[in-house]
Amino acid sequence: MTRDECIALDARDPLAAHRDKFSLPEGIVYLDGNSLGALPRAAIERVARVVEHEWGAGLIRSWNAARWIDLPRRVGAKIAHLIGAQTHEVMCADSTSINLFKVLSTALRLQGSRPQASLRERKVILSEKTNFPTDLYVAQGIVDVLGQGHEIRLVEFDQVADAIDDRTAVVMLTHVNFRTGAMHSMQELTSRAHSAGALTVWDLSHSAGAVPVDLNGAAADFAVGCGYKYLNGGPGAPAFVFVASRHLAAIADDTYAQPLAGWLGHHAPFEFVAEYRPAMSIDRYAVGTPSIVALSALEVGVDTVLSAGIDALRVKSIALTDLFIEVVEQRCAALGLSLASPRNSSLRGSQVCFSHPHAYAVMQALIQRGVIGDFRAPDIVRFGFAPLYVSYEDVWDAAEALHQVLAEREWQRTEFQTREAVT
Numbered sequence: 001m002t003r004d005e006c007i008a009l010d011a012r013d014p015l016a017a018h019r020d021k022f023s024l025p026e027g028i029v030y031l032d033g034n035s036l037g038a039l040p041r042a043a044i045e046r047v048a049r050v051v052e053h054e055w056g057a058g059l060i061r062s063w064n065a066a067r068w069i070d071l072p073r074r075v076g077a078k079i080a081h082l083i084g085a086q087t088h089e090v091m092c093a094d095s096t097s098i099n100l101f102k103v104l105s106t107a108l109r110l111q112g113s114r115p116q117a118s119l120r121e122r123k124v125i126l127s128e129k130t131n132f133p134t135d136l137y138v139a140q141g142i143v144d145v146l147g148q149g150h151e152i153r154l155v156e157f158d159q160v161a162d163a164i165d166d167r168t169a170v171v172m173l174t175h176v177n178f179r180t181g182a183m184h185s186m187q188e189l190t191s192r193a194h195s196a197g198a199l200t201v202w203d204l205s206h207s208a209g210a211v212p213v214d215l216n217g218a219a220a221d222f223a224v225g226c227g228y229k230y231l232n233g234g235p236g237a238p239a240f241v242f243v244a245s246r247h248l249a250a251i252a253d254d255t256y257a258q259p260l261a262g263w264l265g266h267h268a269p270f271e272f273v274a275e276y277r278p279a280m281s282i283d284r285y286a287v288g289t290p291s292i293v294a295l296s297a298l299e300v301g302v303d304t305v306l307s308a309g310i311d312a313l314r315v316k317s318i319a320l321t322d323l324f325i326e327v328v329e330q331r332c333a334a335l336g337l338s339l340a341s342p343r344n345s346s347l348r349g350s351q352v353c354f355s356h357p358h359a360y361a362v363m364q365a366l367i368q369r370g371v372i373g374d375f376r377a378p379d380i381v382r383f384g385f386a387p388l389y390v391s392y393e394d395v396w397d398a399a400e401a402l403h404q405v406l407a408e409r410e411w412q413r414t415e416f417q418t419r420e421a422v423t
Contacts, residue, residue: 001327001396009392015316018308022232022389029371029394029401034206034351034384037232043300050296062292071295072238072286078302079231079240082310083204083223084214089245091282092238092295096205096226098260099241100138102285103222104172105259106243107199108142108150110250111169114197121149122169122197129154132178135203139172157182161192168198175213176206176349179376181341183211183349187218194219205229208240209305210350210386212314215242222247230350230386232301238294241285252280262287308388316387317350320395324352324383327399335406340380351384360423364416365405371398375423 010016022038024030030038054062063069077087093099104125111122125139136152143150155163157177164171171193176183190200202223207213209230215223221244227237251257255278263269264286267277278284305313322345328337340353356362356379363375373383383398405411 001323001330003393003396003400006323006392006396009319013316013392015308015312015387016391018304019389019391021304021307024389027370029398031371031373031383031385031390031394031398033232033386033390034210034229034349034382035374036228036235037209037230037301037386038389039234040232040300040304042303043232043234043297046300047293047297050293055292068290068292071292071299072290073283075238075295075299075302076240076282078299078306079208079225080242082213082302082305083208083225083242084212084216084218085223085242086216086245089248089282090240090242091285092227092240092298093286093290094239094288095236096203096224096239097134097138098287099224099239099285100135100172100201100203101142102258102260103224103241103243104139104142104170104201106247106251106257107170107201107222108146109254109257110247111199112148113254122167123148123150124165124167125150125152125170125172126160126163126168126198127152127154127172128157128160128177130157130177130179131172132174132203132205135172135174157184160184161189164189164192164196164198166196168193168196170199170201172201172203174203174206176211176351178206179340179380179382180353181206181349181351181382183207183342183347186213186215186220190218190220206349206351209302209310210313210317212310216244220244227298227301229384230305231298232304232386232388233298234294234301236294237298237301238291241282243282243285248280248282258284260287264288264290304388313387314350317385318345320385320387320390320392321345321348321350321352323392324385324395324399327396328352328354328402331399331403332406335403337381337402337406350386351382353380353382355379356381358411360419361411361413361416362402362405363423365410365413366398366401368410368416369401369405371401373398377423
């Protein structure tokens with residue numbers, strides 16, 4: 001594949017026009033949309049309108065007049081179309097970690113209320129060793145707070161199915177691994193968990209907006225995800241939470257099945273009564289007042305994904321990532337890189353990762369050349385491909401820059417050796 005052939009692919013790309021919807025700096029190849037999506041141009045106008053007109057002129061009246069109060073459900077309903085959920089099963093609130101605390105607590109409470117099918121109690125939260133660390137930290141915190149003898153069992157990525165047994169209460173997994181891009185089979189693992197009597201919690205942070213997800217098709221129980229990666233919602237954008245309808249019904253009479261009982265999760269928030277009575281809907285997974293400016297930006301970001309269609313995005317994602325692997329391995333053979341992502345695109349999300357002994361310095365040298373990816377400890381250079389705005393020409397230019405960094409040993413320069421706070 002040559003650079004001219006990549007440019008020709010861009011000319012035939014049905015999604016090419018979507019690139020113009022984003023504000024991308026001149027001379028930058030941006031391959032870090034799996035950490036922070038690029039800025040949609042429409043978000044600039046939307047946020048300005050919210051700040052200047054709805055907040056500035058409307059003041060508190062905009063909770064009704066501009067329907068701020070509906071934003072968590074409205075944006076959640078849009079995300080539902082991207083993750084195979086019903087619109088009433090998803091809402092936007094808080095952060096991914098806080099939402100994980102909510103749904104994992106609910107799942108453990110449901111399991112504790114079920115009659116045991118065996119003599120052994122279900123006390124195991126099963127996950128993988130390379131799951132995103134904060135998910136494991138949240139689980140550890142819940143185990144400590146509950147003090148009911150739960151334990152966390154961690155296994156290798158490909159050992160999850162075999163590790164599910166009659167002691168497993170919850171299988172908690174990230175759909176696409178943050179470090180390697182390896183993707184679990186949601187349907188297969190959810191089916192295996194249910195056969196053993198376990199529930200599932202899926203983290204979709206590296207899936208939503210790039211990979212087709214079918215939560216209800218897989219009969220998933222709970223899911224969470226962030227809004228600032230492939231959904232292009234901006235830094236620290238609100239997260240989303242999914243609870244299957246059957247579980248919303250099952251916890252209807254359990255006041256604290258969602259333990260973070262906040263005023264907006266109340267059945268009637270503006271009655272301001274002392275006794276908590278949860279909403280009989282996904283609204284009970286709200287806690288405090290939502291960030292309206294951030295939700296408004298997120299809605300624009302979600303709209304950018306919906307306008308292209310998730311299936312079309314997946315087709316291009318596979319083409320981009322396959323091409324990147326091909327060109328990098330052609331140009332950078334014997335230069336110390338090793339593919340860390342699955343070669344089979346059906347087992348890979350929308351990112352490609354390579355390992356290198358000096359990965360951090362390599363990435364810093366690349367960024368100096370205008371190719372922005374990121375580093376993940378201990379030895380991963382990570383490249384995210386957001387099909388809405390990444391071009392085939394970008395793929396070639398990034399691979400060529402990587403070749404130059406490695407072949408010229410640019411990564412050895414002193415300024416690339418000191419790690420910044422954010423990598």
